[in-house]
Amino acid sequence: MQSLMLTSTVIDVLAVAALAWLVLRSGRQQDAALGVQRAALESLRADLAELVEDAERRTQSLASTLDAREERLRALLADLDRADGRRSGGTKRETAAAAKRPPRAPAVPAAGAEDVRDLANRLGVDPAEARLLRDLQVRVEPRRA
16 A cells, blocks of 8 residues: 555656646746747837838928928919019009019919920929919919909
8 A cells, every 4th residue: 555655646746747847848938939029029119110210201301392392382473473563564562562462373274284284384394383383273262262
């Protein structure tokens, strides 16, 4: 009976030792996997920060480009208003009043690409600016009415 009890105890101790070894091994594997995941997360954070920085740079570049384009269109509208004032032969008082008013967009056709090319040739600007000018007038005219 004693040998049976001793054998049973040895088997139980071996089973407990095997279970302890499995628990420790799975803990180490989990720690290793967690380390890999943390490294991947840090890499993704760095990539995301780089993407956000790139997007901010592009946004600033686009904003400055659009500001320059807007200034050029405003100058073009101001030149057109001055040219309209000279053609109509207005008095100095009317010319001064026209200079104080916000610039008025010239009559721009709201038709297709051929009209935009024609407008671009008349105004001496590239077709993209003529299209922007046409779109601007289409948006501004309904508000004035």
